[in-house]
Amino acid sequence: MPISCTDQTTTISPNSTCYPVANPLESFWQTETHPLSDHRSTSELPLETDIVIIGAGFAGISTAHHLVKEFKGELGTTPRPLPSITILEARAACSGATGRNGGHLRPDFYGHIPKYIERSGPRAGAEIAEFEIANLRALKKFIEEENIDCDLTLTRSIDVWCNKQAAENAKAIYDSMRAHKFDYMDDVIFYTGDKAEGICGVKGAVACASFSAGTLWPFKLVMHLLHKLLESKSVNLQTHTPVQSVRSDEAGGFFVDTPRGQVHTRKVIYANNAYVAGTLPEYAKNIIPCKGICCRIAVPDGIRPPLLNNSYINRTIDHTLSYLVPRSDGSIVVGGAAAKFKPFREQWYDNVDDSCLIDAAAEYYYNYMQRTYRGWEDTGAKVDTIWTGVMGYSYDSNPHIGQVPSKEGQFIIAGFNGHGMPVIWLAAQELASMVSRGVSFEETKIPRLFKTSAQRINRAKLGREEDGDIIGSGNLPTTNP
Known part of the structure; x- marks a missing residue:
């Protein structure tokens, strides 16, 4: 380890x-x-x-x-x-x-777009979403034309909220994006109430949304x-x-x-x-430079894990966000957990040391699949590789x-x-x-x-x-x- x-x-x-x-x-x-x-x-x-x-x-x-x-x-x-x-x-x-x-080709449909709209207007915000959608399509076309072996998969990405107030805020943002009549929002489906957990498979989900995205081996x-x-x-x-x-x-x-x-x-x-x-x-x-944490979760040999066809952004009841990419071998790549280490700035903010983990979140993903997804309780899934990376965050x-x-x-x-x-x-x-x-x-x-x-x-x-x-x-x- x-x-x-x-x-x-x-x-x-x-x-x-x-x-x-x-x-x-x-x-x-x-x-x-x-x-x-x-x-x-x-x-x-x-x-x-x-x-x-x-x-x-x-x-x-x-x-x-x-x-x-x-x-x-x-x-x-x-x-x-x-x-x-x-x-x-x-x-x-x-x-x-x-x-x-995390191997995620996930356009931003609505996450930060309202912030950009507030600062610079609807068209400026829509430009970003449309550019990222075009980026996904262009990269998919290139990879297929070149026959590049990089595990490219076109899938649905599911946003999940387990906090009721956060879910209500997310639904309001979704409705505001629809009100702008952005064409790309036709690809988004939003679910609330009893349907949410059954659709996304995340325990305690009170809302979820899905749209087209991709995953690959970068x-x-x-x-x-x-x-x-x-x-x-x-x-x-x-x-x-x-x-x-x-x-x-x-x-x-x-x-x-x-x-x-x-x-x-x-x-x-x-x-x-x-x-x-x-x-x-x-x-x-x-x-x-800001550090983040990511890991791979796998099940023991001979165990067939429950099928996950989608990539995810999960938000727990205490607002801890994780992104997740399923792989064809049944393993999971998952990371994030920034809410767990935000108070410990010296461990991640203006820090370029990717030779060691962020202590405050080093154990967060132990038993993550068992406690998060229905059907994973008895799989024996565990972290087999964990690492950190340094990203460039702009003001x-x-x-x-x-x-x-x-x-x-x-x-x-x-x-x-x-x-x-x-x-x-x-x-x-x-x-x-x-x-x-x-x-x-x-x-x-x-x-x-x-x-x-x-x-x-x-x-x-x-x-x-x-x-x-x-x-x-x-x-x-x-x-x-």
Whole structure:
């Protein structure tokens, strides 16, 4: 069983310089090793490259993929010579949040949408839901066309409320979304009363809702993309190469400094999510590294567990939220429980140490299936793998995507609030057009609230922690639900 922070002989404090630790806990998704995990395309760093991408997770690898497609003319663009692209990763490929999440491709239909509507109007809120739904469809189409083995499943995702007041609030939000006449809400079904528990199978459920979503094995998807990229010969991957700084030269280019030397480039893309403030200090209060917890639950050999066809977001009577993804082998991937560790800020807030668990929630998922789902009482289901991950939570709950303000030639795609899987694929495609063809943010299909800007940066710099969404509104770490 993984150690907890308090089990270690030395105290580990949050890394204020925002660099990942060297020895993260192993997640279930990474138990199958991959030959490219520690790959370096060349023994030495290239001295020159056209584009540097910092981060080899879903955001960085997807952006590289779409850049290659852009230059090949496969996205409706004019074919051009492929640029040289160097991907710098501080640890192993896909060892960060992407390789440690819950495997959920779950669009936000109504969860945070009312907050965005209140701030910026109905259309701004609807843009986010519609973009995430389009992201699910586009990624499903791509995975099927490429025949990628990553356990993609299109399913229904079920929201469950066991607290009566919370259920009533949820129903009011559902009704308000319907009142806006958003087309996508036609996919949502809401149940209350006696029907709820029978439909969702969760003990004590007083309301539930369902809509279309997906699940997959994220590590396998990213490593497939990476393999294809390296075949193109225009992409150079350098793992275990943390970026220490990015410096401008006199000709409009940049020197990217690492412990192994420097790389000179014309453009830099920051796709290192929770760690972005280590090289872009202006984002220090905008994107905060926050830890979450996730685990795999399995039944003993020879036991057939009750069938679960849906993914879930469960909320207990005491408001503890968990996300859950069933797998074809009968095991369950489940995480969250942020309400249990919220009071212990030092264990999760501004903390990059994914080598140890969050003590306050380390045992929460023991017997979770037995106490939560009807029919699981005698299955012997137990946690067989448990891990933690570091996510990038933004001050206002929205990702930061686009050109870094006042830094021409530098771009960012980070701050996904534990919700990157439903956003990144299409966001990376649109960012690639900005990088390769100079397309403005406003010309892309990215929701307007995702645009990084000086205004957003300054709002977080000047604001109080308790006024932001991370602390102030209960937008707690859920490890990519």
